[in-house]
Amino acid sequence: MHQLVGxxxxxxxxxxxxxxxxxxxxPLAGGTTIVHDGGGHPVELVDLQALGLGTIATNGSHVELGATATLQAVLDSEMVPxxxxKAAKADQPSTLRTLATVGGSVGAAEGESLLLAALLVHDAIVNFADDQSAPLAEVMSNGLSPGDLIVSVSVTTGGSTAMAATGxxxxxxxxxxxxxxxxxxHTRLAICGVxxxxxxxxxxxxxxxEPPTDFRGTAEYRKRLAEVLTARVVGELS
Ligand SMILES: Cc1cc2nc3c(=O)[nH]c(=O)nc-3n(C[C@H](O)[C@H](O)[C@H](O)COP(=O)(O)OP(=O)(O)OC[C@H]3O[C@@H](n4cnc5c(N)ncnc54)[C@H](O)[C@@H]3O)c2cc1C
Known part of the structure; x- marks a missing residue:
């Protein structure tokens, strides 16, 4: 619910x-989740597009994804694991990929985001404008506080990866x-949809x-899917 007034x-x-x-x-990044519907408290948007936070850089062992790097830029960069x-491509159709950003994806923290799952297994660290950093898992579980501004997300490279999904x-x-x-x-596993x-x-x-139940699947079904898909991923990685 947003009542956008500035x-x-x-x-x-x-x-x-x-x-x-x-x-x-x-903060306003790609704006794909921020829609004026007249509800909630009046909010002013702070557009991040002129801050130069869209770069992607690597030192070999780490890749730093700028907060306003779009998912299309992530998909196009050969520096990125x-x-x-692959997850950036799967999460959004091309129209939204050119708008949606890395920082916005962390801010929106969608439970079904493959991108966030892929960032988690690559040991993602979220870097803030006040020079503080925190693991992505911690940031998502605590949620962002008012005033928080993500400047980049750093990931480690290397290792082999596998993905399994049912839709x-x-x-x-x-x-x-x-x-x-x-x-x-060491195998890291991240799950979406539970x-x-x-x-x-x-x-x-x-x-x-403790997965949710909705029109796409009951908690029991999702739990079973989690077991089956995890076994497939672990099998592929061993
Ligand atoms: C039709 C449609 C389909 C979608 N499908 C999916 C899907 O399949 N999977 C999925 O994961 N998501 C999906 N989304 C949600 C959304 O597109 C993504 O989460 C997207 O990556 C958000 O990025 P954005 O740059 O547009 O963020 P915005 O909408 O601009 O911002 C999202 C939130 O993050 C905050 N924020 C943005 N940037 C920063 C920053 N640098 N620092 C701190 N806070 C910040 C904003 O204030 C806001 O609260 C969908 C959205 C639409 C409209």
């Missing part, structure tokens, strides 16, 4: 963080999806999941 386009990070100190303002590129059709948002990454004999946000899980603790 628009700012800061030209520097300092100006943006200053504007966001006011609790009635929120394959699983993240109503091959291109539909999966009902449940699992992304895995094996690196240095909670409010994608989450890191251990193979032997899938029984503790």
């Amino acid at each position: 628009y700012h386009r800061p030209k520097s990070l300092a100006e943006a963080t200053g504007l966001l100190e006011s609790p009635n303002r929120m 394959d699983a993240i590129r 109503r059709t091959p291109r539909d948002t999966p009902i449940v999806a699992v992304v895995g990454r094996r690196n240095d004999d 909670g409010p946000t994608p989450q890191l899980v251990e193979e032997d603790s899938l029984g503790q999941l």
